Amino acid sequence: xxxxxxxxxxxxxxxxxxxxxxxxxxxxxxxxxxxxxxxxxxxxxxxxxxxxxxxxxxxxxxxxxxxxxxxxxxxxxxxxxxxxxxxxxxxxxxxxxxxxxxxxxxxxxxxxxxxxxxxxxxxxxxxxxxxxxxxxxxxxxxxxxxxxxxxxxxxxxxxxxxxxxxxxxxxxxxxxxxxxxxxxxxxxxxxxxxxxxxxxxxxxxxxxxxx
Numbered sequence: 017x018x019x020x021x022x023x024x025x026x027x028x029x030x031x032x033x034x035x036x037x038x039x040x041x042x043x044x045x046x047x048x049x050x051x052x053x054x055x056x057x058x059x060x061x062x063x064x065x066x067x068x069x070x071x072x073x074x075x076x077x078x079x080x081x082x083x084x085x086x087x088x089x090x091x092x093x094x095x096x097x098x099x100x101x102x103x104x105x106x107x108x109x110x111x112x113x114x115x116x117x118x119x120x121x122x123x124x125x126x127x128x129x130x131x132x133x134x135x136x137x138x139x140x141x142x143x144x145x146x147x148x149x150x151x152x153x154x155x156x157x158x159x160x161x162x163x164x165x166x167x168x169x170x171x172x173x174x175x176x177x178x179x180x181x182x183x184x185x186x187x188x189x190x191x192x193x194x195x196x197x198x199x200x201x202x203x204x205x206x207x208x209x210x211x212x213x214x215x216x217x218x219x220x221x222x223x224x225x226x227x
Contacts, residue, residue: 017073017184018049019044019050019071019075020071020073021037021051021074021076021077022053022054022092023037023055025054025086026056026086026088028054031155032115032152032155033115035154035158037052039174043174051071069096072108073111074109075112076110076131077115078112078127080115083123084126097137097138100139100140106140107140109140110143111144111181112127113146114147114148115147116147116148116151117150117151119149119150119198119202121149121192124147128145128189143185144180145189146177147189147190167194167195169195170192
């Protein structure tokens with residue numbers, strides 16, 4: 017099958033959304049024809065969108081902003097829907113992988129509801145997906161095998177997703193937290209922001225100051 021992946025991160029370089037796509041791609045690239053696209057901020061040209069909808073499956077990967085889809089990714093989905101309808105590409109199945117900076121993967125549920133309704137409005141099949149919490153850790157631990165990291169439950173979820181993709185079958189959206197103590201995750205996150213502040217000549221009191 018022809019599978020087109022779309023990285024909906026706002027980052028032009030490495031991103032946690034890209035890490036998720038790379039992990040999945042490692043499992044399916046030997047069985048399917050896979051191509052990865054980036055939405056970033058510039059609109060994707062119409063001919064590229066036609067190329068994307070000519071495949072069998074689209075896999076979306078993006079972070080949430082304010083519990084929802086980033087604006088540039090939403091604009092891309094609006095344009096993609098128009099092309100799906102003009103090309104009559106109702107054979108498509110859409111899967112999604114959404115990550116967030118919150119510890120709880122369930123925080124991604126609103127974004128999944130939007131994708132589900134977008135699929136219904138576009139006339140394509142929603143295949144389900146994975147909502148991952150503590151997304152920033154994905155990039156920090158990208159060199160570790162998933163099964164030997166705090167994301168070993170993600171490893172199992174990706175295996176299930178791969179099996180469903182092979183058959184173009186749907187499955188329930190799964191929401192994952194890392195197997196990592198929440199208090200340590202919070203501590204590490206705070207240290208990260210404090211280190212960035214110090215590099216920019218700021219103290220802790222500067223970034224906690226009320227305006």
